[in-house]
Amino acid sequence: MSGLSRRAFVRAGLAAGVGLGIGVPLGLGASGSASTGTVLRSGLPLPTAFTRPLPVPPVLAPVRRDASTDHFEITQARAMVSLLPGVRTEIWGYNGIFPGPTIVSRRGRTTVVRHRNLLPVPTVVHLHGGRTPHDSDGYPMDLHPPLSTTDYTYPLDQRAAALWYHDHRMDFTGPGVWRGLAGFHLIRDDEEDALGLPAGARELPLMLTDRSFAADGSLRYPSLDPTLTMTPGVTAPYMAGVLGDVMLVNGAPWPLADVDGAQYRLRVLNACNARRLDLRLDPGGSLTQIGTDGGLLATPVHHDHFELAPAQRLDAIVDFSAYRPGTEVTLVNDFGAGRMGEVLRFRVGERAPDRFRLPDRLSAIEPLGPPVVTRTMRFAYEGASRGWTINGQGFGTDVIAARPALGTTEVWRLMTDFHHPVHLHLNPFQVLSRGITGPGEFDAGWKDTIDLRPAEEAAIAVRFDGYRGKYVFHCHNLEHEDMMMMANFEVV
DSSP states (O other): OOHHHHHHHHHHHHHHHHHTTOOSOOOTTTTSSSSSSEEOOOSSOOOOTTOSBOOOOOBOOOSEEOSSEEEEEEEEEEEEEOSSTTOOEEEEEETTBSSOOBEEEETTSEEEEEEEEOSSSOBOEEEETOOOOGGGSOOTTOOBOTTOEEEEEEOOOSOOEEEEEEEOOTTTHHHHHHHTOEEEEEEEOHHHHTTTOOOGGGEEEEEEEEEOBOTTSOBOOGGGOTTSOOOTTSOOTTTTOEEOSEEEETTEESOEEEEEESEEEEEEEEOOSSOOEEEEEESOOOEEEEEETTEEEEEEEEESOEEEOTTOEEEEEEEGGGSOTTOEEEEEETTOOGGGGEEEEEEEEEEOOOOOOOOSOOOOOOOOOOOSEEEEEEEEEOOTTTOEEETTBOOOTTOEEEOOOTTEEEEEEEEESSOEEEEESSSOEEEEEETTBOOOTTOOSOBSEEEEOTTOEEEEEEEEOSOOEEEEEEESSHHHHHTTOEEEEEEO
8 A cells, every 4th residue: 555545544544533432532533643642732833854964872882891791871860952953952861862872782791781860850760672680670660769879780681682771660651751761772692793784874773752842942741831731530631642743863853864875774763652653765665674672583574664653663674775866765654644744854875885685584583382371451441530451450569460480471362442552571572463363564573562553452472581570561652651551460
């Protein structure tokens, strides 16, 4: 289906959904975003697109290395930065920047990250996609107060992949990430190295975030603005999800990237609070997927578009030598309306030497063993008095939804009412089915987040290995998570 006809199809479907009169506080369809949530409008003119160069987050150098461990230090602090032209914006950033610095680790070497909190509130750091002991996983109640220093230990006995780290404080993950507490954490390994993938300047980490700004340049968010409301248990416009009206890529609005006429590796992360994306190149070109949340696929998959829910990642090869020098190639978002229908632009330069050849096979995806149990998890809105729930309950620290045994495989049937990107901590999973069919078009490989669509049921297989302890799973629409759509599982 072409981009134009697909966009028309999506909008027609959304309009039909709104016409059903569904009784839940959603901006579904009204924003034209194919997302559950409401657009928060900025109070200043939006900047001209494709004038600011694409920034790339700096790679963090370790403060020391020993025989088995790399040690890093990060300070969480407020900073005044220039996100939009002509105004200054206060962020909360890792090392005072947004996105935070990129950490690069090696499989088999432990990474220890010491975080110092200079913010005025407690924080929690979660390594999203990390196979991590429970005491370093970023459990939402493991709060670290202002002026404290905390060490997070990541053994990283896992495949190469693009992970990310972000604030995970109980009830305040949404505003924490919105203010800037997010960064990439890349894992390398020998299997990935052997492929000779595009590297250096031809490997681009792209953190996509939507934000809204007040007239003075400050970030707008319901809990930061007394004129807006988003109270648990109260039907309010933004409790279904906050959608911004400015698209930032690595912290820059609608940037421009100059690229060689060669193959590039794009490491795309949807770090929006609630906005879903449907990405496509214009003029048309292939997004050749080589990886997903949990690392490399078994074989490359060619897409003319790719859907990403919040927290999901796309690892793709784009061959810019297929375009004439001087061509401007726009990454568009067919789930976006107006200005939010565009993301960033690539300006193609002269053809350049390029030794990379895409192999037919990339990796081995290990099949999971037979499940010992099948569980059902229902994600639903239970009305203004109960809000967003899992199996009819809001989050409680002492409520355990599942107790899988270490080393066993389980099948979880996930059922939903509206859009819910469901994220499991500790272990990745494989998507078995959606409804009565197999995995969806974008479900290949190892996942840590699945995009559940309205009134959909999906089955996933999870092998609970690595570590015992209490972990969480939750909706990664961050407003839903903060409104209690989260539950515990305990590996025993």
